[in-house]
Amino acid sequence: MVDTLLTALSALLTFQHLAYMFVGVGVGLMIGVIPGLGGIAGLSLLMPFLYGMEETTALAMLIGLVAVIPTSDTFSSVLMGIPGSSASQATVLDGFPLAREGQAARALSAAFISSMAGGIFGAVVLTGFVVIARPIILSFASAELFMLSLFGLSMVAVLAGRSLAKGLAACCIGLVIGSIGGAPATGEFRMIFGLEYLYDGIPLVIVGLGFFAIPEIADLLRKNSAIASGNALGSGWFQGFRDWWKNIWLSMRCAGIGCIIGAIPGLGGSVVDWIAYGHAVQTVKKDPKFGKGDIRGVIAPESANNAMQGGALLPTMLFGIPGSGAMAVFLGGMVLLGIQPGPSMVGADLNITYSVVWSLALANVMGAGICLALAIPISRLTQIPFQRLAPFMIVLICFAAFQATRSLADLVALLSLGVLGVLMKRFGWPRPALLIGYVLAPQAETYFYQALQFNGWSFLGRPGVLIIGLMTLASVYFGLRNRVDEHGHVVPNEDDAPDVPSFRAHMPQIVFAAAMAGLLLVAMSDSLQHDFLGKIFPLSVSVVGLAMLGILLPQLMRGKTGHHAHFDAELTGDHVGQEGIGSLWGGLAWIAGLVGLTALIGFYAALLVFFPVFLAMRAKAGPLAVALMTIGCAGFILTLAWALSLNFPTGLLQDVVELPWPFR
Amino acid sequence: MNNTFSITRRVALGLVAGAMTLGLAGPAAAESDFSGKTIEWIIPFSAGGGSDTWARFNAPLLSKYLPGNPTVVVVNEPGGGSTKGTNLFAARAKPDGLTILGTSGSTQFPYLLGDPRVRYEYKDWKIAMASPTGGVVYTSPSLGLNGPEDIAMLKDKNLVYASQGATSLDLVPLLGFRLMDFDVQHVFGFKGRGDGRLAFERGEVNIDYQTSSAYLKSVQPLVDAGQAVPLFSWGVLNEAGEVVRDPTFPDLPSFVEAYETLTGAAPSGPEYDAYFAFFTAGFPAQKMVFLPGETPDDIVDAYQKAFEDMKADPDYQANADTVLGAYGQVTGALAQALFEKGTTITPEIRAQVTGMLASEYGVKLGEE
Structure with missing residues (x-):
C-alpha cells in the first residue's frame, strides 16, 4: 500500500500531470468565484475535453477543479455576501459582516488556510479509509440515513434566530418547498398546480440564489455605496493565519464532520457547511459573536467543505454512487475515461485511487496559494460603487439560475423566491433554517418511508439509530442554548429588542406571518388530495408550521413593545433615518x-x-x-x-x- | 478549416487542455454536407448521467465520421423526467440534420404510458442508431437458491426490491415479477441501480438487477464469493423480434426461458404483451438517436453510415465495453425493428398498465 502510494506520487509529479492539474485548478477558481456556479458547471465544462486523454492525467485535471471550488467560492461569499457555490452558504453569515467591517483580508486568509487544511485532511482520510471504507458505508442503511437527516434538521435549533417559533415555521416552509414534485413513495406529484416546472421540484441553485443572493443585492442597491466601506480588504492577512492556528482543533473537527458527511451517499454537500457552522456555534464558548463577524464562523464551514470532497470521493469510487451533485458528473467523467468505479479501485486499480488522493492534496495547496495571490485584484471589486457592479451580478445570478433547467421558468422561480427572501430578511425570518428544511425534506421523507418498509417501526431500536438519535438530542440541547439570528444576537428570549411601540407599525410583519400561514394552508389542502403515503409528510410539516404560526401570530399582535418575536428592518434597521436610502423594491x-x-x-x-x-x-x-x-x-x-x-x-x-x- | 477554427475559439477561453483535443478534429473538411457546421445533439438529461456519458462518448466519433467533420456539441436540456428537452426537439428541430436527439428508456416510458407532459410523437421521427443494453436479475443466497435452475423456490418467498419508482425503468422488473407471480415488495425512492445494489449488499433487499457492465464489475465478485445468485438475464431481441439469450451471459437463461422453467409454458397474453412493450423500450431499444421525420434520406443515411463506420475506430473499440456495456450500437433494419417495437403500445395495454399502477401502487401520472 505504501509502495503504491509513493509510486502514484512520483507518477503525478511530472510536468504533464501538473500542467493539467493546473488547468483544472484554474478553471475551478474561475467557476468558484462566479456566484452560483459550482462543481457541476465546472466539471461539465471540462467534460468534452476528457475524451482520449490519459486517465490519471485527466483525473488530475478533474480533481484539481473539484478541489479548489470550495476554496475560491469564498471570494463572493465574503466580499459580496453571495454564496459562491452551495458549499459556502454558511460562510456568508460571518464572512460578509467581517468584510463590511473592513476585515475581508483576515476573513479570506483564514478561509483559504482552513480550506487547505480541510482539503489535506480529506486527502489523508481518503488514503487510509479507502481500504476499510466498505463495511462502514454499508453500515449506513435507510434507517441510519433517516436519523442523519434528522440530525441535520436539528441544526435549525441553533439557526432559528430570536424567535424559535419563527425559526421553526421558516424550517417548515423550507420542508414544504422541498416536498414539491414527485412523492418518493408513490411518485404522485404534489403542489404542482398544473405547472410543468414544478414536477421536478424547485432546484437547489434557485432556492439558494433566491433566498441569499437576491436579498443581498436588493439591500446593497438601496444604499448606492460600495460593498465594503473604506479600505476594502483591510489588513490582517497574518491575523487570519493566527486565527486559524488558534482554532486549529475546531478546524480539524469540522474537517472530520465534512469527511463523514461527504462519505455518506445521499446526504449531499449542501448541508455540510451548515452543520459545521452549527457545530461551531454550539461548541465555541469564549466570546461568541456569530453572525456579526466571528472568524470562527468562517473557519468552520471552510474547513468542512473542502474536506467533504475527500469524503465524497469514497462512495463515488468504491460503489459508483455519487456523494454529491458534482460527484455525479465526476462519475460520468470516470466512465468516459474508461474507469469503472467499484471494489477494484482498492484492488487492482489502487494506483488510480492514490493518484486521485495525491491530486486532491496537491490541488488544495495549489488552490489556496493562488487564491491568496489573487486576493488583492479580486477584492478590488468590492470598492467599485455597487450600482456599477450590480448589473453584472444580476446577470450572473440569472445565468447561474437558468443552468438548472435552462428555461425562463427558472428565472421566474428565482424572482418569486427572491421576493420571499427579501421579505424574510426584512422580518427576521431565518433563511438558513428554511434552506436546511428545503435540502433535507426529500431525504428525510424518502429514508423514513424506506426504513419503515424495510424494518417496520423496529428500525428505531437499531444501535446506529440510537447513537445518532442521542447526538441529535444533544445538538438540539446545545443549539437552543446558543441560538443566533442573522444579526448576530446570541439570544435567550429577552424582550429588549429595539422596537416601535405601535400596532400600526407592526402590521407589515403580521401580514407577512399571516401570508406564510396561508402558504402552509395551501400546502395542507394540496396534501389532502393524495394517498396516505404521499400526503403524510407535507401534511405533518404544514400542521407543525401552522402550530408555530399559531404561537407567533398572537405574539406579534399582542406582544408588548420589544417582544422577541417582533422584527422589522424597516423600523429598526441601521439604515432607518439615513439619507438617500432607496425603496426596498x-x-x-x-x-x-x-x-x-x-x-x-x-x-x-x-x-x-x-x-x-x-x-x-x-x-x-x-x-x-x-x-x-x-x-x-x-x-x-x-x-x-x-x-x-x-x-x-x-x-x-x-x-x-x-x-x-x-x-x- | 472552419471546424478547427471553432475548436480553437474554445481554447481561447483559457482551457489550455483544449489544445490537446485539436488532434481529435480529424482531417480537414472536404467538399461535403456538414463541413463548417455545428450539430447540436440534444440530450434531455443533465450532465453526468448515463445518457450524457453515452452521447459524449459518441459525439467526437460522430464528428470524425460524418462527411465534412462537423463540430458535434452535446446540449443538455434536462427537466420533466426528460420530457422537457424532448418536447423542445419536437417543437423546434428542423429537418436539416443539424439537430439530433438522444432518447432513453426514461423518454420512451412516459410516451408509452400517456404522460400528460409528453408532446412528442416517436412516429414523426427517423432513427439513426439504437443502442441496446441488458441486465441480469440476481437474488440473495439466503433464500436457499443455488442457481438459475432453482427459480421455483422464489414462489412462496417474501421478496423485496429497491426501485427507483413505478414509472421509471424499474417498471420492467415490476411487470416481469408480476408475470412470474412472485410476491415482491417494491420499495421506491432509490436514486439509481447502484443505490439499489448497495441496499442488496446491506441485506435490506433480496432481489435486484444490474445492467450488464455494472453486473460484471460489481455483482460477479459477489456471485464468486457466494453472496449473490444469478437468476436470469432480460435477454436481447433478434431481428425477428424474439427474445433470445444475452450473448454477454451465454450461460444464463433469458427471462423467457426462466418463465418456461417456472411455469412449463412460454409467456403469452395481454400481461406479457405489456411486459414486452416496456422491456423493449427499456433494454433492446433503450437509447436511440433521432432525426426529424422530414429529414431527407441522404442525411439519415450519412448518420447511419457514420455510426456504422465508427465501430472500426480504435477509440470506439477501446472504450465501447465500459460505456456501452458489451452491446454494439445498431443501425439499419435492426434499429428500425427495435424502434418500432420499443415505441408501440395498444391503447388497451396502456390502459391496463396505468390502471394497475394506479390501483396497486397509487401512481398518478398528473392531471391533464
Whole structure:
C-alpha cells in the first residue's frame, strides 16, 4: 500500500500531470468565484475535453477543479455576501459582516488556510479509509440515513434566530418547498398546480440564489455605496493565519464532520457547511459573536467543505454512487475515461485511487496559494460603487439560475423566491433554517418511508439509530442554548429588542406571518388530495408550521413593545433615518425587468438592453463606460455559454422569428 | 478549416487542455454536407448521467465520421423526467440534420404510458442508431437458491426490491415479477441501480438487477464469493423480434426461458404483451438517436453510415465495453425493428398498465 502510494506520487509529479492539474485548478477558481456556479458547471465544462486523454492525467485535471471550488467560492461569499457555490452558504453569515467591517483580508486568509487544511485532511482520510471504507458505508442503511437527516434538521435549533417559533415555521416552509414534485413513495406529484416546472421540484441553485443572493443585492442597491466601506480588504492577512492556528482543533473537527458527511451517499454537500457552522456555534464558548463577524464562523464551514470532497470521493469510487451533485458528473467523467468505479479501485486499480488522493492534496495547496495571490485584484471589486457592479451580478445570478433547467421558468422561480427572501430578511425570518428544511425534506421523507418498509417501526431500536438519535438530542440541547439570528444576537428570549411601540407599525410583519400561514394552508389542502403515503409528510410539516404560526401570530399582535418575536428592518434597521436610502423594491424591480424582458425577447437580447439601460439610468455612467461595460459583460456571458454549449432561455420573439445563436 | 477554427475559439477561453483535443478534429473538411457546421445533439438529461456519458462518448466519433467533420456539441436540456428537452426537439428541430436527439428508456416510458407532459410523437421521427443494453436479475443466497435452475423456490418467498419508482425503468422488473407471480415488495425512492445494489449488499433487499457492465464489475465478485445468485438475464431481441439469450451471459437463461422453467409454458397474453412493450423500450431499444421525420434520406443515411463506420475506430473499440456495456450500437433494419417495437403500445395495454399502477401502487401520472 505504501509502495503504491509513493509510486502514484512520483507518477503525478511530472510536468504533464501538473500542467493539467493546473488547468483544472484554474478553471475551478474561475467557476468558484462566479456566484452560483459550482462543481457541476465546472466539471461539465471540462467534460468534452476528457475524451482520449490519459486517465490519471485527466483525473488530475478533474480533481484539481473539484478541489479548489470550495476554496475560491469564498471570494463572493465574503466580499459580496453571495454564496459562491452551495458549499459556502454558511460562510456568508460571518464572512460578509467581517468584510463590511473592513476585515475581508483576515476573513479570506483564514478561509483559504482552513480550506487547505480541510482539503489535506480529506486527502489523508481518503488514503487510509479507502481500504476499510466498505463495511462502514454499508453500515449506513435507510434507517441510519433517516436519523442523519434528522440530525441535520436539528441544526435549525441553533439557526432559528430570536424567535424559535419563527425559526421553526421558516424550517417548515423550507420542508414544504422541498416536498414539491414527485412523492418518493408513490411518485404522485404534489403542489404542482398544473405547472410543468414544478414536477421536478424547485432546484437547489434557485432556492439558494433566491433566498441569499437576491436579498443581498436588493439591500446593497438601496444604499448606492460600495460593498465594503473604506479600505476594502483591510489588513490582517497574518491575523487570519493566527486565527486559524488558534482554532486549529475546531478546524480539524469540522474537517472530520465534512469527511463523514461527504462519505455518506445521499446526504449531499449542501448541508455540510451548515452543520459545521452549527457545530461551531454550539461548541465555541469564549466570546461568541456569530453572525456579526466571528472568524470562527468562517473557519468552520471552510474547513468542512473542502474536506467533504475527500469524503465524497469514497462512495463515488468504491460503489459508483455519487456523494454529491458534482460527484455525479465526476462519475460520468470516470466512465468516459474508461474507469469503472467499484471494489477494484482498492484492488487492482489502487494506483488510480492514490493518484486521485495525491491530486486532491496537491490541488488544495495549489488552490489556496493562488487564491491568496489573487486576493488583492479580486477584492478590488468590492470598492467599485455597487450600482456599477450590480448589473453584472444580476446577470450572473440569472445565468447561474437558468443552468438548472435552462428555461425562463427558472428565472421566474428565482424572482418569486427572491421576493420571499427579501421579505424574510426584512422580518427576521431565518433563511438558513428554511434552506436546511428545503435540502433535507426529500431525504428525510424518502429514508423514513424506506426504513419503515424495510424494518417496520423496529428500525428505531437499531444501535446506529440510537447513537445518532442521542447526538441529535444533544445538538438540539446545545443549539437552543446558543441560538443566533442573522444579526448576530446570541439570544435567550429577552424582550429588549429595539422596537416601535405601535400596532400600526407592526402590521407589515403580521401580514407577512399571516401570508406564510396561508402558504402552509395551501400546502395542507394540496396534501389532502393524495394517498396516505404521499400526503403524510407535507401534511405533518404544514400542521407543525401552522402550530408555530399559531404561537407567533398572537405574539406579534399582542406582544408588548420589544417582544422577541417582533422584527422589522424597516423600523429598526441601521439604515432607518439615513439619507438617500432607496425603496426596498428598487433592486427587485430591476431584476423583474430583466426577467420580463427575457420573456419577451429572450435572455441574451434582454441582457443587451438591460445592461446599458441600468448603467445609464441607475448608475449614471457615461456613454463610454456604458459601452465598454456592456461589451465586456456580453462577451463574457457569450464565452461562458459557448464553452458550456448552451442555449439561452427564449421569449415570445423567438416563437415568431427565426434567429441565429445566441439570440435563438 | 472552419471546424478547427471553432475548436480553437474554445481554447481561447483559457482551457489550455483544449489544445490537446485539436488532434481529435480529424482531417480537414472536404467538399461535403456538414463541413463548417455545428450539430447540436440534444440530450434531455443533465450532465453526468448515463445518457450524457453515452452521447459524449459518441459525439467526437460522430464528428470524425460524418462527411465534412462537423463540430458535434452535446446540449443538455434536462427537466420533466426528460420530457422537457424532448418536447423542445419536437417543437423546434428542423429537418436539416443539424439537430439530433438522444432518447432513453426514461423518454420512451412516459410516451408509452400517456404522460400528460409528453408532446412528442416517436412516429414523426427517423432513427439513426439504437443502442441496446441488458441486465441480469440476481437474488440473495439466503433464500436457499443455488442457481438459475432453482427459480421455483422464489414462489412462496417474501421478496423485496429497491426501485427507483413505478414509472421509471424499474417498471420492467415490476411487470416481469408480476408475470412470474412472485410476491415482491417494491420499495421506491432509490436514486439509481447502484443505490439499489448497495441496499442488496446491506441485506435490506433480496432481489435486484444490474445492467450488464455494472453486473460484471460489481455483482460477479459477489456471485464468486457466494453472496449473490444469478437468476436470469432480460435477454436481447433478434431481428425477428424474439427474445433470445444475452450473448454477454451465454450461460444464463433469458427471462423467457426462466418463465418456461417456472411455469412449463412460454409467456403469452395481454400481461406479457405489456411486459414486452416496456422491456423493449427499456433494454433492446433503450437509447436511440433521432432525426426529424422530414429529414431527407441522404442525411439519415450519412448518420447511419457514420455510426456504422465508427465501430472500426480504435477509440470506439477501446472504450465501447465500459460505456456501452458489451452491446454494439445498431443501425439499419435492426434499429428500425427495435424502434418500432420499443415505441408501440395498444391503447388497451396502456390502459391496463396505468390502471394497475394506479390501483396497486397509487401512481398518478398528473392531471391533464
